Amino acid sequence: MKTILHYGLVLLLIAGVAGVGLSLVDRITKGPISEAQSKRLEEGQKLAFPSASSFGELKKLETDGKTIEYYEVFDEGKNVIGYELLYSVGGYQSRIKVLTGIEPDGKVVAIRVLEQAETPGLGAEVDALPSSDTIFSAITGLFSKKEDKSEEVQIPWFQAQFSGKTPEELIVVKTKDQKHITALSGATITSTAVTKAVKEPIELFLKAKAEGQL
Amino acid sequence: MSLFKEFLKGIWEKNPVLVLSLGLCPTLATSGSMKNAVGMGLSVIAVLTFSNIIISLIKSFVPSKIRIPCYIIVIAFLVTVVDMLIAGFAPELSKAIGLFIKLIVVNCIILGRAEAFAAKNNPLRAALDGLGMGIGFLIAISIIATVREVLGANKWFGLTVVPGWDPIGIMILPAGALLTFGLVMAVRNVLAQRRAK
Secondary structure, three states, X not given: OHHHHHHHHHHHHHHHHHHHHHHHHHHHHHHHHHHHHHHHHHHHHHHHOOOOOEEOOOEEEEEOOEEEEEEEEEOOOOOEEEEEEEEEEEOOOOEEEEEEEEOOOOOEEEEXXXXXXXXXXXXXXXXXXXXXXXXXXXXXXXXXXXXXXXXOOOOOHHHHOOOOOOXXXXXXXXXXXXXXXXXXXXXXXXXXXXXXXXXXXHHHHHHHHHOOOO | OOHHHHHXXXXXXXXXXXXXXXXXXXXXXXXXXXXHXXXXXXXXXXXXXXXXXXXXXHOXXXXXXHHHHHHHHHHHHHHHHHHHHHHHHOHHXXXXXXXXXXXXXXXXXXXXXXXXXXXXXXXXXXXHHHHHHHXXXXXXXXXXXXXXXXXXXXXXXXXXXXXXXXXXXXXXXXXXHHHHHHHHHHHHHHHHHHHHO
C-alpha cells in the first residue's frame, strides 16, 4: 500500500510539473500558432482568387452525403463574383487539402494545395516551384550579392495548370497537354487525388446550387 | 572517461544510428530530403540533451520500478514543447516535418540514452552525452539524406544539382532509404576496421 502511494505520488508530481510547464509554453506559442495558421489560409485565399477584394465567412454545404466547406468571394461592391471551395481527399500517403477558387459557372480561377504530406521528390512535387535555381547558381548568387528576388509569390507549376479549366477538362493525362492536367512524373496517384479534390467539390457545389440548396 | 570523450563518443565510436542502430524509424522516414533531415536532427538534439539533463536530475527520487513511465512523461513533455515552438515560430518547417516531430517521443535513441546513460550519470555528463549523440544522429541522417536527395531527386536542400539529369526515383522511396542506410553503415564499419589495424 505504501509503495503504491509513493509511486503514485512521484508520477503525479512529474506529470503535474510537466502539465504546468506545457500550459506555460502554450501561453507563449498560442498566438503565433494561430497567427501562422490564419496567415496560411489568408495567403491561400488570395492565391486561389487573386481578383477578390474580400471573402465571406466559412459556410458548410452538405450534399450527397458529403460536406463541402466554402467561402463566398466578393468584389469591391460586395457582389458575389465566385466561390472558394475547401475539400480534402486521400492521396498516396496523406490527406490532401485543396482550396479551389471558382467562378459562378464552375470555371476554375486558381487552386492552392493547403496541406499535403506526400512522398518527398514524387507526390510532394505538387508544391514544387518552377525553379531554375541550381546549387551552382545559388553559390555564385552568394558572392554576387544580388538584391533580393521580388517578393511575389510563385505558383507551383502543377497547381498553375488548373487555372482557367472547366470541370469537364479536369482529367489527368500522362503526356503533356495544354487542355488537361499533366500528371507529375512518378506520382499519378497524387496527381489524380489533387484533381479529384478540385473536380468533385465543383460538381457537387454546382449541382447543389442548381437545386437551390445554397 | 574524460568529459570531451563523453561528448565525442556519440559522433563516431558509438554513433546512435550507424553503430547502436537506434532511432531508425525517424532516420528512414525523414532522410528523403536535406531540409527534413536537418530539421529532424536539430529537434532530436534539443530533446535529447534536455531529456538527459532532466532525467539525470530526477534519477535519485524516481523509484526504479516506475522509471520508464517517468522518463516517457519527461520526453513527451519536451517533444510537445519543441512541437509547439516550431509550429509557432517556424511554420514552414512545421508544415514539412510537423508529423515527424511527434514521432520523437518514441525515438529509441532518447529513451535508450535515458535508460543506459542519464539515469546513471551526473547532469553534466548526461548533457554532453545527449549533445554528442544528437550531433551523431544529425550527421548520420544528413549523410543518408544527401545521398538520397541527390540521387533520388537530383536536388540538395531543394536546389538542383546537375541540370537536366533524370534522377533515380527509387532512392527517394523507402527502398532507397534502406539501401543507403546499409551502405553508409558498411562504409563506416570499413573505416573503423582500417583505423583499428
